[in-house]
Amino acid sequence: MKAGSNLEKVLAAGHFAVTGELGPPMGNNVEEVRHKAGFLKGIVESVNITDNQTAVVRMASWAACKILIDEGLEPNYQMVCRDRNRLALMADILGATALGIKNVLCLSGDHQRFGSHPESKNVYDLDSVQLLAAFQKMRDEKKFLNDKDLDGAPEIFIGAASNPFADPFEFRVPRLAKKIAAGADFVQTQCIYNMDKFREFMKRAVDKGLHEKCYILAGVTPMKSVGMANYMAKFVPGMDVPADIVKRLKGVDKKEQAAEGIKIAIEQIEEFKELEGVSGVHVMAIEWEHRAKEIIEGAGLLPRPEVD
Amino acid sequence: MIVGDSKPLEEILAMIEGREKVLVLGCRGCVTVCNVGGEKEVGILASTLRIARKKNGQAPGIEEMTLERQCDPEYIEELAEVAENYDAIISIACGVGPQFVSERFPGARVFPGINTTFIGGALEHGVWTERCQSCGNCLVHNFGGLCPIARCSKSLMNGPCGGSASGNCEISPDVPCVWDQIVKKMDAMGRLDELEQVWPNKNWLTARDGGPRQRVREDLKQ
Numbered sequence A: 001m002k003a004g005s006n007l008e009k010v011l012a013a014g015h016f017a018v019t020g021e022l023g024p025p026m027g028n029n030v031e032e033v034r035h036k037a038g039f040l041k042g043i044v045e046s047v048n049i050t051d052n053q054t055a056v057v058r059m060a061s062w063a064a065c066k067i068l069i070d071e072g073l074e075p076n077y078q079m080v081c082r083d084r085n086r087l088a089l090m091a092d093i094l095g096a097t098a099l100g101i102k103n104v105l106c107l108s109g110d111h112q113r114f115g116s117h118p119e120s121k122n123v124y125d126l127d128s129v130q131l132l133a134a135f136q137k138m139r140d141e142k143k144f145l146n147d148k149d150l151d152g153a154p155e156i157f158i159g160a161a162s163n164p165f166a167d168p169f170e171f172r173v174p175r176l177a178k179k180i181a182a183g184a185d186f187v188q189t190q191c192i193y194n195m196d197k198f199r200e201f202m203k204r205a206v207d208k209g210l211h212e213k214c215y216i217l218a219g220v221t222p223m224k225s226v227g228m229a230n231y232m233a234k235f236v237p238g239m240d241v242p243a244d245i246v247k248r249l250k251g252v253d254k255k256e257q258a259a260e261g262i263k264i265a266i267e268q269i270e271e272f273k274e275l276e277g278v279s280g281v282h283v284m285a286i287e288w289e290h291r292a293k294e295i296i297e298g299a300g301l302l303p304r305p306e307v308d
Numbered sequence B: 001m002i003v004g005d006s007k008p009l010e011e012i013l014a015m016i017e018g019r020e021k022v023l024v025l026g027c028r029g030c031v032t033v034c035n036v037g038g039e040k041e042v043g044i045l046a047s048t049l050r051i052a053r054k055k056n057g058q059a060p061g062i063e064e065m066t067l068e069r070q071c072d073p074e075y076i077e078e079l080a081e082v083a084e085n086y087d088a089i090i091s092i093a094c095g096v097g098p099q100f101v102s103e104r105f106p107g108a109r110v111f112p113g114i115n116t117t118f119i120g121g122a123l124e125h126g127v128w129t130e131r132c133q134s135c136g137n138c139l140v141h142n143f144g145g146l147c148p149i150a151r152c153s154k155s156l157m158n159g160p161c162g163g164s165a166s167g168n169c170e171i172s173p174d175v176p177c178v179w180d181q182i183v184k185k186m187d188a189m190g191r192l193d194e195l196e197q198v199w200p201n202k203n204w205l206t207a208r209d210g211g212p213r214q215r216v217r218e219d220l221k222q
Helices: A006-012 A030-040 A061-070 A086-098 A128-141 A169-182 A195-207 A226-235 A243-250 A254-274 A289-298 B009-015 B039-055 B073-079 B096-104 B178-188
Strands: A017-022 A046-049 A075-080 A103-107 A157-162 A186-191 A215-220 A278-283 B002-006 B022-027 B062-067 B088-091 B110-112 B114-124 B127-132 B172-176
Touching: A006 A017, A006 A186, A006 A278, A017 A030, A017 A215, A017 A289, A030 A061, A030 A289, A046 A061, A061 A075, A061 A086, A075 A086, A086 A128, A103 A128, A128 A157, A128 A169, A157 A169, A169 A186, A169 A195, A169 B178, A186 A278, A195 A215, A215 A254, A226 A243, A226 A254, A243 A254, A254 A278, A254 A289, A278 A289, B009 B039, B009 B088, B022 B039, B022 B096, B039 B062, B062 B073, B073 B096, B088 B096, B096 B110, B172 B178
Parallel strands: A017 A046, A017 A278, A046 A075, A075 A103, A103 A157, A157 A186, A186 A215, A215 A278, B022 B062, B022 B088, B088 B110
Antiparallel strands: B002 B114, B114 B127
């Protein structure tokens, strides 16, 4: 065991894992965090807490993680390289693990030009691959990046993200391999809609044996409406929404579109369960936490396993 | 070369508001090559300021001068006799110019007439593009001759990130993703495997992060 987190234990026991996601509020509204967490309690192994997602300032991820721990949930602390240099990244992982956080997800982070403060200066002292390596070194060698000894090393299950739908496609699996070589214990993918492309991505990953070195969790985000599908297809870089998804949502009454979106997500999960190399799903029901249970239950994934 | 953009006329007019005798000071270096601060642009800016000030009922009082280079004390010295005669000197060299003039002539009021933007080159007439961030430790040969530090919006050394789409950066469809170009070029060269190694943390000490930089060549010092 690297950290002995619930997520790690469930994966190590060979169960098909489920993770969720929660975006902290744009303020210090503790009740909002608890409210959202309530919907996810007991239906996922752990919950990703986003870190200034889409470069919009929110309650600090580590703080929201601590609130989840207090509520009896396990968080995955997302950390982006955009907002902190190596000093702050190392300090924060020490602080986070001191508070009981056991999973981390290392990300480059969306460029701040998208976000709430586009005029800000960015950092990118390390990139996401280098961050993985830094945390692996801190955990396994018990040293800082400067090779000085830590007074207490972070026991942490280290995660990375992978977007099979970004370009150039040929380099997506090699880049995933780099992240695993750098230290990723688990990987969560970008939301998947183009199943053909994802199958090809997984085939290449399995051919390289990556699924044996790292747990790969497939990303699922239910479509709430045709509008959301069109928006994601047109305006979210690196998102691949095939026309047949949009067509299928258009084919049902407007009031039924959300239910259809959930149905699509469940069908996807059913397929992921059978797909070689996929160890679980990452359900990102963004601002739709109350519908996550329908999806997870619908896919036959409840109750969640209990492991020691 | 160092590339710059002219400041808006209103900004320059506001800088010299109430200052009678004004010198527009050009440079024959980089800013001449990128058509923003050479003798020709000195003439254009001076004429524009004269017209604008006249229109506002002010005495024009604008004179012109262009130095060989504003980043060299030898040429700055040409201002020795005249610098203090002006109520304002508008340097349209890169950011070095107004500083060198200010440092040499402490009594002079020096204003920047251009914004220095980047180190780059001309893609075609009228189009310049950034190529270097002067990080102080060049690695471009490892990336097919393309710099990820200057040209990736996130300066990723292990790109491309998940926002690379159809050859473009996530920040704008008008910004090419250099990592897309790096991967394709290395692939074409049969060197893709080199990109599969994890590039370790960059040492930023040689960049601006290590503090303001100075270069001393003992063999050249007199």
